[in-house]
Amino acid sequence: FGNAYRLTGNEAYKNVLIESARSLCTRFNEKTGCIESWNYRKAWNGKDEWFFPVIIDNMMNLELLYFATRVTGDSLFAKVANKHAETTARNHFRDDYSSYHVVNYDEETGEVLHRATCQGFSDNSTWARGQAWAIYGYTMAYRETKKTDFLNMAVHIADFWLNHPRLPEDGIPYWDFDAGQRGYVPDWNYDPQRFTIIPRDASAAAIAASAFLELSEYVTEGKKYVEAAEHILQSLSSSDYLAEPGTNCNFILRHSVGSIPHGVEIDVPLVYADYYYLEALTRYKNKRYSIGSSRKI
Numbered sequence: 020f021g022n023a024y025r026l027t028g029n030e031a032y033k034n035v036l037i038e039s040a041r042s043l044c045t046r047f048n049e050k051t052g053c054i055e056s057w058n059y060r061k062a063w064n065g066k067d068e069w070f071f072p073v074i075i076d077n078m079m080n081l082e083l084l085y086f087a088t089r090v091t092g093d094s095l096f097a098k099v100a101n102k103h104a105e106t107t108a109r110n111h112f113r114d115d116y117s118s119y120h121v122v123n124y125d126e127e128t129g130e131v132l133h134r135a136t137c138q139g140f141s142d143n144s145t146w147a148r149g150q151a152w153a154i155y156g157y158t159m160a161y162r163e164t165k166k167t168d169f170l171n172m173a174v175h176i177a178d179f180w181l182n183h184p185r186l187p188e189d190g191i192p193y194w195d196f197d198a199g200q201r202g203y204v205p206d207w208n209y210d211p212q213r214f215t216i217i218p219r220d221a222s223a224a225a226i227a228a229s230a231f232l233e234l235s236e237y238v239t240e241g242k243k244y245v246e247a248a249e250h251i252l253q254s255l256s257s258s259d260y261l262a263e264p265g266t267n268c269n270f271i272l273r274h275s276v277g278s279i280p281h282g283v284e285i286d287v288p289l290v291y292a293d294y295y296y297l298e299a300l301t302r303y304k305n306k307r308y309s310i311g312s313s314r315k316i
Contacts, residue, residue, distance in 0.1 A: 021086065033090060040087035040096050043080060047099045050129040052106035054080070054099070056121075062135070070132065071124040075111055075149045078104065078156025085163035097164070104160045108172050110134075111153070116175040117145040117196075118153045138278040141205045144197035147223035148276075150180055155230035161237060173234055180227060181247055187219070189254040190247065192227075194220040194276035207280040218285060221260050222275040222292035224251045229299035232306065252303060255296055262288070272296055 020039070024032035046055045048071065056074045061067070084100035087093070110122050110131055120136040139146025157173035160166070180186065185196055197203045198217050231248040235241030254260060255272060262273050270288030277284025 021083070036083065037087050037091060040083050043083060044096065044099050047103070048124075048126055048129075051124040051126060052129060053077075053103045053124070055126075062137070067123075067133070067135065069121070069123055071126040073107070073111075073122050073124065074137070075107070075118050075120055075156075076152045078107060078152055078160070081156065082159050082163070085160075100160070101164060101166070104157070104169060108157075108168070112172075112176070116172075116179045118149050118176070120146050120149045138280060140195035140198040140209075140279075141203040144195050144200075144203045145179075145183075146195050147192040147220050148194075148226065150176065150196070151223045151226035151230065154180065154234070155226055158230050158234045158237070162233065170237055173230075174238060177227075177231065177234060177244065181243070189259070190251040191219045191221060191224045191254050191260065191274075193217045194223070194279060205280070214279075218276050218279070219274050220276045221255060221272045222289050222295070224255060225272065225292050225295035225299060228252055228255075229295050229302060232299060232302040236306075248299060248303065252296075252299060 020032045020035045023029065024036060043054065047053070048055060051071055051073070053073050054077055055071050056077050057069060057072050060069050060072075062069055081100040081104060084096040088095075088097035088100075107122075111119050111134075113119070119134040119142075120139050122134050123132045124130065125132055135142045136144060136146055136149075139149065153176045154173060157169050157176060161170040161173060180192075183192075183196055185200075186192060194217070199211060199214065228248040228251040231244040231251075235244035235248070238244070260272050260274055262271060267273055267288050270290070271293040273288055274286055275284070275289040275292040276286065277289060279285055
């Protein structure tokens with residue numbers, strides 16, 4: 020609906036967005052300082068309980084709230100978004116700025132009960148798409164607020180990605196940066212014989228590429244983010260990841276991962292991989308970046 024309103028100016032789309040923002044705000048809790056992702060439930064392992072779970076993916080939802088403040092003049096939406104981003108910055112990241120997937124809160128006290136993963140390899144690993152959501156989310160939050168704390172978060176999270184020793188040469192990450200590594204013990208039925216080749220996640224790469232391009236606009240060392248995005252787009256646009264027309268169930272990109280622990284969407288096309296790939300290409304084309312101009316996409 021956001022893109023539909025941006026492209027058409029149809030007020031009906033704007034009204035849906037405002038109502039959606041109001042609905043999202045009902046999930047905000049003053050004690051925890053963030054927006055609840057899922058209702059109470061048992062974790063996928065059937066053991067842990069999610070009392071007030073918050074996932075890193077939800078950084079992406081904040082753009083809706085900033086939009087609602089902009090078009091209604093009601094600052095409440097942006098205040099909720101800012102508080103959620105601040106709380107997430109404080110509780111979702113390790114000292115090296117790698118992200119947990121899920122933080123579970125006590126909704127009565129706001130205390131962090133435990134930190135975990137749901138779609139990544141293990142609770143202490145770095146799920147690639149979660150890291151990409153975080154880069155994109157904090158870059159967007161800075162765009163909307165100009166709060167330097169958000170920009171600094173985006174830079175630190177992005178640099179963790181770019182400097183990771185296990186980032187493959189083509190720039191397309193494994194589905195989890197730590198999958199199969201010593202010291203990372205999964206709490207699911209992991210069979211290393213099944214994954215002798217660790218799957219990549221094109222969706223994480225596409226999200227990161229789009230975020231890198233926007234982040235490059237806000238920092239003095241933007242060149243390295245443009246180069247990183249360009250490298251990712253070159254790889255995604257190669258025959259290794261780009262599907263032939265009429266194949267791949269008519270999706271654009273191959274080799275994405277939904278959730279290996281849940282046994283779903285393993286090495287398949289995903290619609291959001293295509294979306295952020297197209298968004299990154301559009302951003303790249305519209306800005307006419309000169310970095311690596313001898314290479315054509």
